[in-house]
Amino acid sequence: MTSRLSSRTHDLRPTRALLHPLWLGSLAVLVLNDHVLKGASALPSVVTGKLSDFVGLIVAPVLLAAVLRVRTRRGWLLSQVAVGAGFSAIQLSAVAAEQWSAAMAAIGFPWVITRDITDLVALPALALGYWALRGAMERPVVGAGRRTAELTAAGVGLVCCAATSRPPDGEPFPDDWRPELWTDVYVHNGGADSVVVRIRPLSETVDVDCNAVAEDPGRLLTEPLFGELQSFRLDPDQNFGLRVNSEWEEPSSSITGCHVYQLDVDGLPPAVVFWDEGSVPMHTVPGTGYEEGEARGGIELMPSEDPDRLGTFEHLGMDEVLHVVPPATAPAGGACAPQSDAARLEWSDPPVGTWDVAAVERGADGCFALDLGVRELDGEITNPRRWYMCAPLSTLGIEADRRIRVSLLTAGGFFDGISIVSEDGDPTLPQIEMWAVRGEGFPEFHGLNVAAVPEFECGHAVAESCGTVTRATAVTAGGGSFGAVQLNPGESQDLVGDEGTMTVVVAHSEERSALDSACAEGPDTLGLDLEVVALYTKPASE
């Protein structure tokens, strides 16, 4: 048994599969498709493109295995894996596509590759080839005539795989011929001269609430939110896909529901291109000229002939995807303005544990410096450390010589915070408990609840530094015996309950619809950005 298996595994001859009907048929389809059908426009390019992928993935692994003189099933499998990996890399990475193209050009067969992730649908063809052709490779060696036929098939296959296509009808392509695009939104140079088109996607660290910013993308999606630029020269009449094209790799993004690009074209005003996911279907667009029939997702660039005037954009089709950036206007003011970060809750590395308080000093900026340590029996403070706690309170309720416990408050990214609780065990002193919480909400604290509701009449505003899109909120705090009050950011309210007093201050509260987490302060997620500090004081026992 062992010797049979060993014999079979060493008997593989990939060249024997070169005369298998499946391989020969695939090669015939590849040649016919690349050299006749693609140029004849008899079938949509999406069909001819995918057809080449399917049959190519049957043809190529056999050739690779034959060239490498593979002799084992493992080698055959690895040939399949290598072809699959290379094919996937080309579709997924512009760099890989470029390197492959360069490598083929170096051996005299330049390829222009249109990356299309949907081409990966052809990968199962590898499995078909693996199972269907393995048997042929294991057949015994036959005569010299077959050997000659195998070599001929290998030669034809290699040439056909390297030189994938020829010009249609055998005629050279005209100088301005461009391959068709498979894209959704694209730009078309409607001017008489070449223009440089600069395109910037959103930064990888930016998240956007598509529904919110759809209200006015040109005004709300501002320069700080956009990432690395790529520039291209677009010749007259040429089309170019914004999101799907052969030139660039769309950055990974957490944004779902829409696509956003900043467009900067010589002689035209800056613009933002924004469209909802799926609103413009993927479709075939000619490399040059206008679409036949109803156009979809086209933006025509119309540079001005007058050097002192800016050109214009025209929509091709009914898709309103382009939003010219309006002239700078005065930022929103008053209660609707984005809030400053200067009043946010902040603390230095929390000294979690129980500490004796040596001193508390409120600085000119309202931040408390707590000198903490461990009081020894002789009254000396050892292990001293200074801890800063910035919260918009006039007092922490903690004085020197008291003992406190400092703890962290967390809830799985929903909020984080700090808790300070008096721990003297002395009923003649008021009991103090302070929570400083920042995040998307505030947990119930001695019956106190906090709710923040967007101020809908405010609309969305843009914070200048990081481009954060915000909307003001109204905050309500209370519950149980405390009653309920409304607070604005920076406001403090004392609520008297049955057993103690609760001082509530809203340090920061707004709703965010676009955010660069690498730049903006506060939570890294869209939605509520709430920072509240609550100080509960239970009076000393009589």
Next chain:
Amino acid sequence: MKRFTRTARTLAGLGLLATSLATGCFAATNDSADAAAGGFEGGDGGAGVAQGGAQDFGQFRAILDAGDLPGPETLDDVGFFNEHKIELPPADCGEDICLHGELGVMGNMINGSNCTLVMLGMNTPINPAEQPRLPLNLAIAVDTSGSMQGDSIDYLREGLFRMLDDLGPDDRISLIGFNDGSTVLVESVSGDDPDLTLAIGSLQAGGRTNIYDGLRTAYEVVEAHADPELQNRVILLSDGEATVGIQSTSRLVEMSSAYNSEGYGLSTIGMGVDFNPELMRDLAEKGAGSFYFLEDPSAVEEVFEEEVNTFLVPLAKDVEISLAVDSGYTLRAIYGTKQAETWGNVGQISIPSLQIAHRVSVEDVEGGRRGGGGAMIAELVPRDPSQVEEEGTVGTITMSWDDPGTDETRNTSVKIGTPLQPGDTPETGHFSSNGVEKSFVMLNIYAGFEMAAVRSSYGDLAGARGVLVPLAEQVDAWLVDNPDIDIEDDLSYIRKFIDNLDAHGANFEPESPNPPNPWPQD
């Protein structure tokens, strides 16, 4: 003249006006020889007067010198202008500060329409070397984090030792070192106390950077020894971003501002190329102080010996400058200051403190270009001449300030005259002094640097190069007729920027996507 005309036209074509400065004033003709004959040539303009905030664009220069591409955050108009000495009429107004409003009128090269500039300049007859200063209550917060090891800590020690030479027994000095936390190394000792020398010599680098703790401790020490008879100030020296403790930039600025409003000023000095220039600049601007960058040993000497001497000598406090423009013009914008606001035809500039800029002439660059004093530039748009209120007048500048020695409020005012009607554009232009034209070129270069830095920051290297190449050509052409040390040095940095862009791949034209090729895609 023609060369400069071409310069302006090209700059306009580049979109500098529309995208960066929104002004049409980038064209000039050159009759500076006539203007010089009018009495300003070679005159002893006295020392310039500098606002607080950035005093140089040293970090920007250092990054270019290192072969890299500076980001826009490393460039600041106030700092850039402060490395330019603008010649002004003599400081013979009889006050400690002389205010000048100089007019420049030239053709707008976009559409040939008129462009009118008013340069607001100040100088002083006071020689800083002879000016007594109030004794100091000074706390120096020194970054001793691990990143300071090597040159930075050496520069720092050298700078502080140089500074000791200018301190006296009446000065009260505290030294605070900060890394993971802060330590008061010496507290309120006299300027000639050997303990201070020993403390400086013992500075060692290690740990992280707790700027909040170091700066707040310095303020608390100054506050504890505050004396109205002394200058109560803090100097912060750091080479990095905050990496421990409270690190929020807005919180740091808020804390510092709160102490500033209690009367404690702040100046900042940055070292290396990794510090946060916006934080250091913001802190200094709010603190009525200056921000310097130490790029090399020569800068240590320049900053600590020449500049520190002058920035510790406030010339004026609570300065209010008001520019009222005649109704024959519209005030469009004011450049060269962070403190300007405009309402209609009135511009208001509020400057917490003015210091003496140490350079007394354009050629005075032995220790470097810092201390030029710069200038502020207002751009006006001419309106219908029939709306002119006062013939022969463009507007009036008034200035009030508090004398730091006596707290007495002083006032001065100058009228900006013109022989022209609004909209008149003489073929050769009109300049009331040489400085207006230089300030125009300076503004162009700043705009070019800023635009190139912004473009390169998001990967548009070719676009950045496209701004700088024609700028270099035309600044070079301007210098043929107008030799100037500051502008020549600017030009060398424009060329370095271009070289660095080329080294990073900017000299490749953008390619056409989907190029025509006889080999269709799969």
